Amino acid sequence: MNYEEFGKLKCEELLKVQNIFRENFKIDSYANWFYDSETELLRLYNDDEDEIFFRYIPVGTFSLKSRTWMWSWFNESSIEKSKTELLVVKEFGNENNYEKLKEGTFASDEYDGWELASICLDFLNGIGVYKVDTDNLEKYMLIMGIENHDSPKVRKLKQKVVECGKHGHSRPAFVCDHLDLETPKGFEEAFDTYKGMELEEEDDFQAWCNECEKIRLEHDGWNEESEKFAQIQLICEDCYFELKEFNQIK
Structure with a gap:
């Protein structure tokens, strides 16, 4: 055959x-x-x-x-x-x-x-x-x-994820406190991402708005001042990509 x-x-x-x-x-x-x-x-x-x-x-x-x-x-x-x-x-x-x-x-x-x-x-x-x-x-x-x-x-899988009131258990992600689903504010990332992608052990989903990016550049990267302005929050992966879709300015 x-x-x-x-x-x-x-x-x-x-x-x-x-x-x-x-x-x-x-x-x-x-x-x-x-x-x-x-x-x-x-x-x-x-x-x-x-x-x-x-x-x-x-x-x-x-x-x-x-x-x-x-x-x-x-x-x-x-x-x-x-x-x-x-x-x-x-x-x-x-x-x-x-x-x-x-x-x-x-x-x-x-x-x-x-x-x-x-x-x-x-x-x-x-x-x-x-x-x-x-x-x-x-x-x-x-x-x-x-x-x-x-x-x-x-049980091991759920220990690696965060619990979200909207999406249940999903992988953790980190975003600045300014990002929301009301007004697009830009979406800067630590690296290019897509939903479901495999991450290296040391990597996390990380994003911040355009204003945070300006402050970050003014301070030559992340430090006490730029992080204070960003007020990074922990969210789930699903929330992260909802924010990404809404806030990206094309």
């Missing part, structure tokens, strides 16, 4: 599994998502009373900008340990000379992600596939099962 026939067969099998997955867990009913690479958990939620946690294996990513696919086992930035489980798929690709299964990265399109995920689902007995969309990047996850709300992994 050539690769095109094999891939088509696995996509047809995924369609059946995916329909059951969507129906059983009502995944389309959740407005928000968050995943943690360290615990390898995906959280789908509307609020803290309406949430579900899944264990996942990262399959790979498709870049909308470069139009390329990258397997997670090839991606040095992917810290999930479970990605090595995909090497059985790579070995199968080597045995059958299926280029897309044995090459770490290659020119691709949006359809390859689902096809490659469908093959992984068959090999690793997943219960479904979930795709996370961020700026110019699609991340495909093989869902392996539900994680109980009171499990050590979930």
Whole structure:
């Protein structure tokens, strides 16, 4: 069987599994998502009373900008340990000379992600596939099962996040006290961000308004005076990106 026939067969099998997955867990009913690479958990939620946690294996990513696919086992930035489980798929690709299964990265399109995920689902007995969309990047996850709300992994995950009255538990972020959803004031960041991005261990989402940026530059950076003017506040990641969308002056 050539690769095109094999891939088509696995996509047809995924369609059946995916329909059951969507129906059983009502995944389309959740407005928000968050995943943690360290615990390898995906959280789908509307609020803290309406949430579900899944264990996942990262399959790979498709870049909308470069139009390329990258397997997670090839991606040095992917810290999930479970990605090595995909090497059985790579070995199968080597045995059958299926280029897309044995090459770490290659020119691709949006359809390859689902096809490659469908093959992984068959090999690793997943219960479904979930795709996370961020700026110019699609991340495909093989869902392996539900994680109980009171499990050590979930408790560890919630220790790493802040509790927001509006959004529930989400990653922490820091903004100046002047940013709000009433009047756009500009949005300066420590580095370019997008929702759901993976952060280095020492990094946090940080932003401040245009006036804070003027004061910061006048004082050659952050010091006691510029920080006093900014009055940095702790918020959640979801609030951060709401502020970013509203305050960016285009």
